[in-house]
Amino acid sequence: MLINIRKPLLLTVFMLFSFSVVAQESSERTSKIDWSNTTEHQVTIKGERVPYTTTVGNQPVWNEDGKAVASLFYTYYERSDVNDKTRRPLVISFNGGPGSASVWMHIGYTGPKKLKIDDEGFPIQPYGVEDNPHSILDVADIVFVNPVNVAFSRILDEETDRSMFFGVNADVDYLADWIDTFVSRQDRWPSPKYLIGESYGTTRVSGLANRLQSSHWMYLNGVILVSPTGLGIERSGPVGDATPLPYFAATAWYHDALDNSLQQKDLDDILPEVEEFTINEYIPALAKGGFISDEERDEIAEKVSLYSGISKQAILDRNLSISTGFFWKELLRDEGLTVGRLDSRYRGIDRENGGERYDFDPALTAWNHAFTPAINHYLRDELGYETDLQYWTFGPVHPWDRSGNNTGENLRSAMAENPFLHVMTQSGYYDGGTNYFDAKYTMWHTDPSGKLKDRMSFKGYRSGHMMYLRSEDLATSNEDIREFIRNSIPEEGMPAKY
Numbered sequence: 001m002l003i004n005i006r007k008p009l010l011l012t013v014f015m016l017f018s019f020s021v022v023a024q025e026s027s028e029r030t031s032k033i034d035w036s037n038t039t040e041h042q043v044t045i046k047g048e049r050v051p052y053t054t055t056v057g058n059q060p061v062w063n064e065d066g067k068a069v070a071s072l073f074y075t076y077y078e079r080s081d082v083n084d085k086t087r088r089p090l091v092i093s094f095n096g097g098p099g100s101a102s103v104w105m106h107i108g109y110t111g112p113k114k115l116k117i118d119d120e121g122f123p124i125q126p127y128g129v130e131d132n133p134h135s136i137l138d139v140a141d142i143v144f145v146n147p148v149n150v151a152f153s154r155i156l157d158e159e160t161d162r163s164m165f166f167g168v169n170a171d172v173d174y175l176a177d178w179i180d181t182f183v184s185r186q187d188r189w190p191s192p193k194y195l196i197g198e199s200y201g202t203t204r205v206s207g208l209a210n211r212l213q214s215s216h217w218m219y220l221n222g223v224i225l226v227s228p229t230g231l232g233i234e235r236s237g238p239v240g241d242a243t244p245l246p247y248f249a250a251t252a253w254y255h256d257a258l259d260n261s262l263q264q265k266d267l268d269d270i271l272p273e274v275e276e277f278t279i280n281e282y283i284p285a286l287a288k289g290g291f292i293s294d295e296e297r298d299e300i301a302e303k304v305s306l307y308s309g310i311s312k313q314a315i316l317d318r319n320l321s322i323s324t325g326f327f328w329k330e331l332l333r334d335e336g337l338t339v340g341r342l343d344s345r346y347r348g349i350d351r352e353n354g355g356e357r358y359d360f361d362p363a364l365t366a367w368n369h370a371f372t373p374a375i376n377h378y379l380r381d382e383l384g385y386e387t388d389l390q391y392w393t394f395g396p397v398h399p400w401d402r403s404g405n406n407t408g409e410n411l412r413s414a415m416a417e418n419p420f421l422h423v424m425t426q427s428g429y430y431d432g433g434t435n436y437f438d439a440k441y442t443m444w445h446t447d448p449s450g451k452l453k454d455r456m457s458f459k460g461y462r463s464g465h466m467m468y469l470r471s472e473d474l475a476t477s478n479e480d481i482r483e484f485i486r487n488s489i490p491e492e493g494m495p496a497k498y
Helices: 008-021 025-026 103-112 168-185 201-213 236-243 245-254 268-289 294-308 312-317 326-329 362-382 408-417 436-446 471-488
Strands: 035-045 048-062 070-078 091-092 113-115 130-131 142-144 193-198 221-226 423-426 454-463
Touching: 025 070, 025 268, 035 142, 048 168, 070 168, 091 103, 091 168, 091 201, 103 113, 103 193, 103 362, 103 471, 113 362, 130 362, 142 168, 168 201, 193 201, 193 471, 201 221, 201 408, 221 471, 236 268, 245 268, 268 294, 268 436, 294 312, 408 436, 423 436, 423 471, 436 454, 454 471
Parallel strands: 091 142, 091 193, 193 221, 221 423, 423 454
Antiparallel strands: 035 048, 048 070, 070 142, 113 130
């Protein structure tokens, strides 16, 4: 049963009743199947008081026979002083992994609560959340969805084949059905709708844009790609070897590891120079392989060393291309430190200074330090989600079928067939997991014709994979989403045509 309680007095009675009903379930560590609980709140965003309701709940996934085989946990924020939802945007939010809960963008980015961290994103105690004055809830309602086997989402029928959930295309198929049901239950079919995904979530939402449109006739206004993956777009060989270089330059600049001729410049002045070198000189040089001339080999090694902060000899020893793993270990080796993968502003300490790769990602370790305690406290103690289930920040979703990944082409097709659909990419310059120049390459090659580029945009930030953890970028990146939403909602009566 889907229950929606809004009155405070009734809420108290309902919570007492519902918690007694699920007590037996909780003691057996089983999932709620079709349940919700709604509470009332308010937050000040950009100086404006915004009243809202928060619904935590579970909604089933059904198989072809109509049997509930899984239950997905979600958190839905809805501004409560808006009567007409037909012009009110709905943002459907996913994180990535695959196998990652929606915790990251939920209490890190767009939601009305944000993680208690310092201004650069480092963990502090006591753990918890606080109001997010930059949330996009002032302009859009948001639902944070957790796919199967993450957060409190679980498989209900042990006999169900895992291939129904764990794969690029299977993931898109069942989530499209789930979204269809959610939008129907919440009466949001007339609303402008947006998908936002982070990391592998960008693969997910790119596929969903096309599947929702082609199989559910649900047309979107926008897709937001936060720290995107490659979306199935080919980049192996010289392209894949070269595109990390601008990220190397940004990271080396941050750690004062560049030659003074570059270090004294601003990052915004350095990156265009490195990008131009990468496209016009570095990729062509790598394409020559072992038949490159000795003179050109030496010149390219010199330039790559200049831009990366890595010694010329190390680059020559590796046939002009250095792996990201080696870079994280090598850049600050002289200081006995490593740099992070997902955010290279973070530094780590290894057991040994030697070797080709670090022991751990200091960025991810720091984030786990803060996020998991905070989301458990928030959902259980503040929003009243009572369960003995473990909150799976990272859940068991393997083996994951990565075959047939055409999600970049899926997104292009959806845009071509829907003149209202816009796409925005957001990337952090210090992200070594899904580097920003790869994200640009993905954007350029999603539409080889160039006919859709007027509806595509790129935004870069001076932070990492989760750019919103840096206080300055939290404000900027949310404002970029606000502007994107405003610009992608057509005037009333405007036809969708070319």
